Amino acid sequence: MNDPVTIKVSEIIGSTDLIAAEDGQMVYELITKAFRNGRRVNLSFQNVDYMISAFLHPAIGQLYGGKFDEEFILSHLEYSDITEDDKKTLERVIRDAKAYFKDPKRAEAARNRMLGQESD
């Protein structure tokens, strides 16, 4: 298997604080682009001061939404320079994301409600 492409999160978003959902979305798009090109990803948290779920859900939780199966994610994504505490936060986010996407009916209903609200 080829060498992973390293994505240094703090360099990509230009900040040591991972707090904004938009930044999370940017990281998600980079990861999925690499996946689509058949590349493995090493997500580096070097120089990250702190991270919150508002960033992690779009960046990583969203990966579990069905475009890639779990086995693919396991074999194509690794994390580096991450503290034990941050790993626990990430684990919680992934658990919640999996639970959220396990019930697609509910997720779909939520999306439809949102679209309905937007078209009102």
Added chain:
Amino acid sequence: MCAPFGAILHRTRQSINTVSIRNIQDRVRTILCKNGFLEPYGFPLMANTHGTTIPYKLFKPTDLSYFNSYVKAYLRGKGIPDMTEALRKKFYEGIMEIFSNAATHSETKMGIHACGQLFPKKDRLEFSISDLGIGIRMSILQMGDIDFTAAKAIQWAIAGRNTTRRGATPGGSGLKILREFVKKNNGRIQIVSDKGYWELNRGEERLKTLEHPFPGTVVNLEFNTADPKSYRLASEAQAQDIP
């Protein structure tokens, strides 16, 4: 508790009322002048000489970066000798999770109010965030989930894998992460939303219904700043390590 009080006064003033504050005890007035709470009511701003005050501020839900700068500016280098780097980081994360939660879920039209205070002799750091939004119960109800009582709604939001997040991106982990951390830190979280009250205090949880509702949500955090726990850097973590 300046944040919820400030939120209520803000709402009162927005309804074209005049608010004046009188007969304050000297000690209380000093604190409220140092944190800027009384400034809009004609009291002078006093110097935060001991660096123990995190000023009272009003933010818009879109002010995430501004709020982040505010928290960092008023905590970094403020002489908190017992607070480890790991705890400082966790404290920032906790506060940012609450702000992000209020900005995402509350639908507040009257901003997000914040304030904090360090109590060095008690090894405690308190921070409060308040909004005048729809409250946790209504947020859950709008998602078509379950119609809880206000107190049960808070319990639901902070437990298990429940989420009031909308759309294609999952969410709703913020309060749970905070709860897990505060439990380990031996600190305290109090949440008031509508008539609901939930508290985690030194590992013990308490739930009750208040006689009168708060028109939004208040989260009050109390951290044990003498917590010596430290984190270690994991050299490498594979995706396989993370379930």
